[in-house]
Amino acid sequence: MTTLITGGAGFIGLEVVRLLLSRGEKRPLVMSRNPSLKRLGDVADEVEVIRGDLGNFSHVLEAVKKARPQIIYHLGATLSVPSEADPASAMQTNAMGTFHVLEAARMFDVPQVVFASSVGTYGSDIQGDIIGDATIQRPQLFYGMTKVFGEHMGLFYRRKHGLDFRGIRYPSIIGPGVRTPGAVQYTSWVIESCAQGRPYTIWVEPETRVPVMYIKDAALATVKLAQAPRQAIATVNYLVTGVTPTPSAGELADAVRSKISGARIEFQPNVELQRLIQASLRPLDDHKARQEWGWKPRYDLENLVQDFLLELKAHPPVAGDSDLTLAAG
Numbered sequence: 001m002t003t004l005i006t007g008g009a010g011f012i013g014l015e016v017v018r019l020l021l022s023r024g025e026k027r028p029l030v031m032s033r034n035p036s037l038k039r040l041g042d043v044a045d046e047v048e049v050i051r052g053d054l055g056n057f058s059h060v061l062e063a064v065k066k067a068r069p070q071i072i073y074h075l076g077a078t079l080s081v082p083s084e085a086d087p088a089s090a091m092q093t094n095a096m097g098t099f100h101v102l103e104a105a106r107m108f109d110v111p112q113v114v115f116a117s118s119v120g121t122y123g124s125d126i127q128g129d130i131i132g133d134a135t136i137q138r139p140q141l142f143y144g145m146t147k148v149f150g151e152h153m154g155l156f157y158r159r160k161h162g163l164d165f166r167g168i169r170y171p172s173i174i175g176p177g178v179r180t181p182g183a184v185q186y187t188s189w190v191i192e193s194c195a196q197g198r199p200y201t202i203w204v205e206p207e208t209r210v211p212v213m214y215i216k217d218a219a220l221a222t223v224k225l226a227q228a229p230r231q232a233i234a235t236v237n238y239l240v241t242g243v244t245p246t247p248s249a250g251e252l253a254d255a256v257r258s259k260i261s262g263a264r265i266e267f268q269p270n271v272e273l274q275r276l277i278q279a280s281l282r283p284l285d286d287h288k289a290r291q292e293w294g295w296k297p298r299y300d301l302e303n304l305v306q307d308f309l310l311e312l313k314a315h316p317p318v319a320g321d322s323d324l325t326l327a328a329g
Contacts (some may be wrong), residue, residue, distance in 0.1 A: 003028040004128055005052060006101060007076025008047070009035050012170070013117065015219035021046055024087060025221075029067045031060075031076065041315055054097030055089075058102075066103040070248035071112040071226055079180045080120060081253040083143035094146035102157045102165070112164040114155050114226045117237060119171050119211065132285035133239050140280075151237045158236065167237035169285060174242075174304060175300045176216025176312050182201050183273050184210045190265060191308050192317070194256050194281060199264035204274050206250030207213035211284045213242025214299040216307065221295055228293035230247055238289040240297075246283060247301045255305045 003020060008030030009082060020028055030040070031050045040047065049068065052059035054076050064072070076097065083090035095254040100117065105113050116291075122131055137148050154165035178188040179183040186202045187210060193200040214222075221240045247255070253265045289295035299307065 005066040006031045010079040013075040015215050019219045031063045032123045037196050055092035057100045057159045060104050064108050071272045073114050075116045080143040081181045087142045098150040105160050114217050115167040117147045117167045117169045121148045128268040130285045131282045133288045169239045171211035194260045194263035201266045203270040205269045209246045214304045217297045235288040239286045240289050241284045242297045261304050
């Protein structure tokens with residue numbers, strides 16, 4: 001089977017590539033605007049790289065025409081902080097880029113597209129005590145708005161053209177190599193900084209509980225959703241959870257200290273960020289994913305931190321990627 005992964009050199013995309021290769025996939029095609037052989041690291045010789053911009057329809061058409069894939073994992077996107085800084089670029093990459101992928105899939109008879117969405121599609125005016133698949137989506141950030149649009153475009157192509165579109169809404173992802181600034185990126189950076197022997201200051205209160213998922217669980221959920229029988233897919237766009245119960249920032253810090261002798265972690269809450277994060281925090285209910293295609297995360301907090309440290313040794317950060325500070329905004 002031929003597979004095309006947009007954003008395949010990115011954070012989740014690269015982990016999906018590794019998982020597919022481990023399962024016997026032969027030379028998946030990776031589409032990236034600026035593919036880095038250093039970033040691809042140990043899998044660079046096992047994939048075929050296509051340079052292309054999702055916002056350029058001709059680039060997407062050429063990639064799909066060349067690959068003639070049976071499935072497209074559409075994981076490429078401009079994330080939340082850069083989307084807020086440059087919404088015009090995010091509109092082109094995220095919204096139009098998703099349209100380009102769906103339309104190319106229709107034109108070249110690609111059977112399936114799996115779309116990476118986010119809990120960022122929900123807002124801070126959530127009614128009720130939990131977030132589930134039926135929770136109203138009124139995102140505050142431009143990134144979330146483009147992802148809602150992508151979900152609904154996929155539903156249109158599924159209804160109108162019979163495309164086997166499926167979407168997955170990730171919570172905050174923890175893993176080595178996170179570089180895009182964000183309000184909750186401390187969840188990854190505290191582990192990486194302490195592993196490198198540097199102190200780290202967490203900018204939320206110790207009691208703050210942000211739903212998180214380990215990067216390997218994110219990749220597993222993505223591939224598992226793709227491989228589920230079509231007749232099992234009723235909800236189509238699915239929320240998924242990771243570490244359960246949701247750990248607090250203080251519990252995360254304790255887990256890091258237990259694995260890294262001498263880890264220096266402090267808390268200095270940022271009042272504005274704390275307010276924004278707190279307003280949107282709710283437990284996540286992913287029972288639809290569990291019922292319809294058998295989703296179940298593998299990593300608890302302790303195993304997550306342990307594997308994170310092992311992955312740091314196996315895949316060291318690319319040179320110049322060591323500044324793990326929050327770009328406030």
